[in-house]
Amino acid sequence: MQFYLAPMEGITGYIYRNAYRDFFGDIDKYFTPFIAATSHKGLKSRELRDVLPENNEGIEVVPQILTNNATDFITTVDKLKQFGYKEVNLNLGCPSGTVVSKFKGSGFLAKREMLDEFLAEIFDRCDIKISLKTRLGKDSPDEFYELINIFNKYPMEELIIHPRVQKDYYKNTPNMAVFADAMKLSTNRVCYNGNIFKKDDYDKLVSDYKELDRVMIGRGIIGNPKLVNDIKTGDYTLDKDTLRSFHDRVFGDYYELLQDQRSVVFKMKEMWFYMGAMFEDADKYLKKIRKANTRGDYEAAVNQIFRELTLNPANGFYFG
Numbered sequence: 148m149q150f151y152l153a154p155m156e157g158i159t160g161y162i163y164r165n166a167y168r169d170f171f172g173d174i175d176k177y178f179t180p181f182i183a184a185t186s187h188k189g190l191k192s193r194e195l196r197d198v199l200p201e202n203n204e205g206i207e208v209v210p211q212i213l214t215n216n217a218t219d220f221i222t223t224v225d226k227l228k229q230f231g232y233k234e235v236n237l238n239l240g241c242p243s244g245t246v247v248s249k250f251k252g253s254g255f256l257a258k259r260e261m262l263d264e265f266l267a268e269i270f271d272r273c274d275i276k277i278s279l280k281t282r283l284g285k286d287s288p289d290e291f292y293e294l295i296n297i298f299n300k301y302p303m304e305e306l307i308i309h310p311r312v313q314k315d316y317y318k319n320t321p322n323m324a325v326f327a328d329a330m331k332l333s334t335n336r337v338c339y340n341g342n343i344f345k346k347d348d349y350d351k352l353v354s355d356y357k358e359l360d361r362v363m364i365g366r367g368i369i370g371n372p373k374l375v376n377d378i379k380t381g382d383y384t385l386d387k388d389t390l391r392s393f394h395d396r397v398f399g400d401y402y403e404l405l406q407d408q409r410s411v412v413f414k415m416k417e418m419w420f421y422m423g424a425m426f427e428d429a430d431k432y433l434k435k436i437r438k439a440n441t442r443g444d445y446e447a448a449v450n451q452i453f454r455e456l457t458l459n460p461a462n463g464f465y466f467g
């Protein structure tokens with residue numbers, strides 16, 4: 148089985164990726180949060196930092212691109228090729244209103260003729276591996292049956308399926324009936340993504356889909372960074388010192404980069420949204436983290452959590 152770290156804007160950038168690799172390191176491919184393709188020569192500084200080879204040494208990184216414009220996609224691929232990238236991923240899943248209204252991300256799934264033409268052009272003109280990360284459709288999972296006929300026309304590296312539609316955002320449960328059909332209908336290799344939060348979720352998935360050989364995990368890993376190891380070994384222990392050191396590494400690297408306590412605290416809060424669930428009876432402690440705006444308040448709240456609470460990864464983050 149291959150394990151992929153899902154792209155999560157604001158969380159799984161190179162700082163998290165490097166710390167994760169050094170502390171846990173059991174991921175086969177790391178997907179970057181999306182790069183919004185443009186016709187400009189350069190990448191935005193945040194996007195550039197995320198893909199610079201010196202920020203990703205020894206890590207298998209796949210940059211993700213968000214666009215519905217083939218020329219912009221190809222321009223972005225050319226920029227990424229200069230850094231040595233041999234594979235990119237197309238975002239057909241982003242549910243955010245501003246993206247969808249421009250027919251990008253999962254909004255592109257509603258424009259199937261346009262999508263087909265776009266894919267024809269990029270697969271014809273790019274000499275780089277391309278994978279897709281898609282939802283089942285924009286409005287209805289039934290759209291998938293039309294989409295798969297389009298996807299099957301192109302020799303992609305893999306088809307990563309998050310079996311929800313746009314309006315689900317990250318709620319409701321993945322539609323496993325349509326995913327089962329996708330496994331049968333896709334002529335490309337399929338990777339599953341969605342709601343793997345515990346070893347049990349993974350075990351059920353692989354017992355239902357014996358031919359599945361790749362999964363992508365997002366929130367489950369942020370919630371418990373040792374999850375993939377739990378899955379592989381059945382050992383759920385995670386000692387507080389390791390988690391604390393991992394936390395401190397991420398915090399320190401953000402601080403070095405951003406040099407602004409409010410921005411760093413804001414970034415860390417996004418991690419705690421998922422990670423907090425591992426601590427027992429953490430609500431009032433997590434509230435202190437949510438309210439913190441200064442480094443001092445934040446560190447005091449974190450120190451208290453690590454000092455006073457029991458870490459129980461089996462509690463874990465669960466959603467949907």
Ligand SMILES: Cc1cc2nc3c(=O)[nH]c(=O)nc-3n(C[C@H](O)[C@H](O)[C@H](O)COP(=O)(O)O)c2cc1C
Pocket residue numbers: 153154155156157158179180181211238240241280309317340341342343363364365366367
């Ligand atoms: C905060 C957040 C940011 C995300 N950013 C991206 C992104 O940049 N690109 C993308 O394809 N998916 C993005 N996703 C979706 C995840 O990659 C993944 O498909 C989704 O969370 C379902 O998988 P999970 O249940 O394992 O988390 C994001 C999800 C969240 C919650």
